[in-house]
Amino acid sequence: MDWPGLRMCPTRGFSELDLDFCLATEEDFEEVQSLSNDERHYMPSIYHSWLRERNRVVVLAKRHCGVVGMSSAHIVNDGQTALMEGLQVAASERGKGLARLIHKHILERVRARYPEVKSQCYLTQHEYFKGFCVLSKQCMIFLRFPSINVPALISEAIGNMRKSGDEYYEAISLQPDDVRSIFLNRTVIDTMLPGGRIIQRGSVFKPLESNLDILLKRDIVWRADRMGNTGAVSVGTAPYRDPVGNCVFIIDMFGKDLPAVKSVFLSQLQSLSHLQGDVTCRLSVNPSLSSQMWEFCTKKMGLEKGKQNLKNSYVIEGGIFQTIARL
Structure with a gap:
């Protein structure tokens, strides 16, 4: 699943105070699905299995009680790496710095829940940024x-x-x-x-x-x-x-x-x-x-x-x- 290249600059439009972060549940499926309705995306086909998977954190960002974004971190590589997947933002909220806030929040959750994890990895079609290694x-x-x-x-x-x-x-x-x-x-x-x-x-x-x-x-x-x-x-x-x-x-x-x-x-x-x-x-x-x-x-x-x-x-x-x- 593609992961955008997050540019390291101040967020625009959103602050953490504007959002409520919570763990995803089965009941959130329809709202999560709506994030993908305008794209050829496989999130709806794996959402439920992700919620049952061991060593995975699926986080939703909500605003005014509605889901505006999501992300997931799967702990892999013998517990050493957070595999970042599923970052999505509602079409109406893109370009406002929301992806960056979601990324930061889920990394903080991973750090608190899995203190042994030191690195993150993901696949992206976008430009990468300073501080990351391009493996392939x-x-x-x-x-x-x-x-x-x-x-x-x-x-x-x-x-x-x-x-x-x-x-x-x-x-x-x-x-x-x-x-x-x-x-x-x-x-x-x-x-x-x-x-x-x-x-x-x-x-x-x-x-x-x-x-x-x-x-x-x-x-x-x-x-x-x-x-x-x-x-x-x-x-x-x-x-x-x-x-x-x-x-x-x-x-x-x-x-x-x-x-x-x-x-x-x-x-x-x-x-x-x-x-x-x-x-x-x-x-x-x-x-x-x-x-x-x-x-x-x-x-x-x-x-x-x-x-x-x-x-x-x-x-x-x-x-x-x-x-x-x-x-």
């Missing part, structure tokens, strides 16, 4: 399926790859033990994972046993081109309906081997064969492959560009105490 960059490709006949689409793409002499791998589905074997492998971590991190639907994790325990409980499609000498691995988030009714499928791809990445991408799409209606896909790849994957998807497969085109996302990490002091 990924490129997001937004696609739309003109037809939902996925099996025919995949079959044709495979046939075209073979005709043109491209390598094609019959990608494999990963079981929990396979996931641990691959994502805890030092070579995979150092050469394939962006900044040595696993990215899943905007969440950022170090490749640790405890984090894999979290991810393996989620509805995820795990794929790799092969177990030994792996060239590409991917994490596919189960499709969800966005606020305007489109079915959205998110694929986070790791690796720089283009034939392997193409093969694993096609394997991920096989799980879409049962879907009906409009389907959009957000594919995240290594920036070195962005133009080639864009050409493969749009020119070779006939997929249409989504609401956005190509966009970079950055994995950002920094200290909690330093950020609070600057906010």
